[in-house]
Amino acid sequence: MTRRIVWLVLLGLFLPIVGCSSSPDPADRFAAFADALQRKDAHAAAAETSDPGTAETAIKSMFDGMGDAATVKVSAETEDGDEAGATLKYQWSWGEGRDFGYDTTGTATKTGDDWRISWAPTLLHRDLRDGLKFQYSTDSDLQTPVLDRTGQPLMTWQTVGVITLDRARLDSAAPLAALLAPFDASTTAESINAQFASNTDDRVTVMKLREDDLDKVRDQLGQVPGVTVTEQGELLTTDRQLSSPAIGGLAQLWHDRITKAAGWSVYLVDGDGAAAQRLASTPPAQTDPMRTTLDLRLQLLAQQAVNQEARPAVVVAISGSTGGILAAAQNAAADPQGAIAFSGLYPPGSTFKTITTAAALEAGLATPESPVACPGQLTIENRTIPNDDDFDLGTVPLASAFSHSCNTSMAALSDKLPADALTKTARAFGIGVDFTIPGLTTVTGKVPNADTAAQRVENGIGQGTVTVSPFGLAVAEASLAHGSTVLPSLVDGDKVTADTPSQPLPAAVTSALRDMMRKTVTEGTASQLSDVPDLGGKTGTAEFGDNTHSHGWFAGIAGDIAFATLVVGGDSSAPAVKISGDFLRSAG
Known part of the structure; x- marks a missing residue:
């Protein structure tokens, strides 16, 4: 007949041990040992053994090797007629179905009136011996690439050299x-000293x-x-530009995937970290490239295109057919301001x-004519x-007022x-919709109600x-191209949500707008781009500020590319128009 005693700690409630006396018997010692292990209290567990110092070191090493994320349940079974022996049952878990269980045995010895568990490494695992330790590790498929929409590698796992100074x-x-200056001109003796300071x-x-840069200066x-x-591994872009x-x-x-x-695996390893024995393992599941x-x-x-501009400049391009984000570029002058392509808010002006x-x-209120x-x-x-x-x-047709960006006509309509x-x-x-896009933090814009005539016209x-x-303006252009509010996305298969349901846009309205935007390019304020096929913008x-300076914008649709270009402090739309033209002409 087996007498099973299982000790469990829950919500800080410690169950009293029944039958305690001034000198605990072996069952009590094994119970306390198991309870302390479940709490990851190496000191308390070791105190139940015949060699607390050695035991505590080994138990701490076990917990360290199994990792902070590990949980463990331990139970002890004693057999009638063998009051000095017990079977210890371990059940480790790292979540996500990563479980590892095993049994081992231990004995207790009596010195005078006091029982103690005889310390041996086998109390922790039957194959553990001096000089070995536990090691839990994960096995990820680091060669899984990040791809662009055409299947070209965008990011891959690569070797980098981490250069430190004492x-x-x-x-x-x-x-x-x-x-190091040839690789980053901002690295100077002063900047290094500032890091230490x-x-x-x-x-x-x-x-x-x-790695290829490191090889140039390694010696x-x-x-x-x-x-x-x-040297260590990192996920890097395939093109350094x-x-x-x-x-x-x-x-x-990518890391989450x-x-x-x-x-995962659990090994017994030697002092150099070399594997001595595999205790458990599961190979990684097939991981498809992240497109x-x-x-x-x-x-x-x-x-x-944006790199040619000295002032902060941004281009965001979105597919009108899918809502997929095709490109988001900002130059070095824009970078210190953060990810303004996605979250910088500016007055849009005539766009x-x-x-x-x-x-x-x-x-x-009107038609294009x-x-x-x-x-x-x-x-x-x-x-x-x-x-x-x-x-x-x-007095001109609305389409002409639009293409020549007539403020007074728009004010009267507003x-x-x-x-x-x-x-x-x-x-x-x-614009004004809050999208939740995995991998991005975005803000589309703010368009408050206008309660006065002055507010409406402004x-x-x-x-x-x-x-x-x-980003918000590019979403608007993509929605116009799509015929309804698009759901902008970055990674295929990842769920995108919006706080507002997608709304269809009246076909007559979108058709008229596309025609007027085309007229803006062929004979209006963006005629510099009249050579770009099918472009409307x-x-x-x-x-902004004291009204002595202006931001410059250009937004439009060319084929399946819906885009918005901003030059912060551009003082006119001309720089944004030029950047857009450079981008679209090269895009073909």
Whole structure:
């Protein structure tokens, strides 16, 4: 007959041990030992043994080797007629179906009136012996690549060299900086010293180099006192020129995928970490490449286009047919401001006239052929709206007022709209919608209700309280191309959600807008791009601050590419138009 005693700790409640006396019997000792192991209390478990010091070291090593994420349940069974012996049952778990169980045995010895568990490594596992320790590890398929939408590798696991400097050898900062400056001109002796000044670490990481770059200076680095080079693996872009705020979150998504599919193993290893015995293992599951919506070719072309501009510049391109993000590029001048391509909010200026015109068309206030006045200035509720340089077109069709970016015509239409008209229309195009996109943090924009005439006319020309991000404006263009609110995505198969259901856009409205945007390119404010096939767009200049400077915008649709281009402080739409042209012409 077996007498089984299982000890469990739950919510801090310690179950009393029945039958305790001033001198615990072997069953009590094994019970306390098992209970302490479940709590990962190495000191308490070791105290139940004949050699607490040695036992505590071994038990701590077991917990360290199994990892912080491990949980363990331990039970002890004693046999009638063998009061000095027990079977210990271990059940380890790391979650996700990663479980490892085994039995081992132990004995207790009596010295005087006191029983103690006879310490031996086999108390922890029947095959454990002096000089060996536990090691739990995961086995991930690190060769799983991140692909662009065409199947081209976008990111792969690569070797990098981590270059560190010892605080005791600050005199090496200058020669180290001289070796590394060709890879990053901002690395100087002063910058290295500043790193040490900002913390108390004995060593600081000065730079990480790709393997081919490391090979160029490996020997020289080895001759600089205090410098250490450690090689490790990292997920890197396949093209060193590839830089995008859309890529930053891909590494975590990739890591989550391969971790979920990872295999695992438990080994007994020697002091050098060499495997002595495999105790349990499961191979990694098949992990398919992580395919993104990005287009490597378009991304590099967009990057080249923004890099020609000295001021902060951004291009975001989205597929009108799928909503997939094709490219998101921002230049070095923009990078210090953060991921402004996706979360920077700016007044959209006249690019917002696409939304204003859509609201007016849907409300029946006008058609593309309707005659509208385009005076040089228009005053509504003490707010004077001027055209650029006060140009005056007289009375022209709405399509002409749109293509020549007539502020006064749009202001007059905005004044006739309800307070929430622009808010609702913008949301139908995706501006103001909160999207949850795995791998990205995005903000599309804000279009508050306009309760006064002055607010309506200012918002109607993309000033006032209206703000958009380049991403949000690109979403609006993609929605126009799609005919309904798109769900922008970054990784195939990952679920994207929105706080507003997708809304269909009236076909008559989208058709009219596409025609007017094409007219803007063929004979309006973006005629510099008339050679780009099938391009339709809208220019925008948005004042900010003290109104002495402006942001420059251009947004549009060319084939399946819906895009928005921003030059922060561009002072006109011309720089954004040029960047867009460079991008689209090279994209073909």
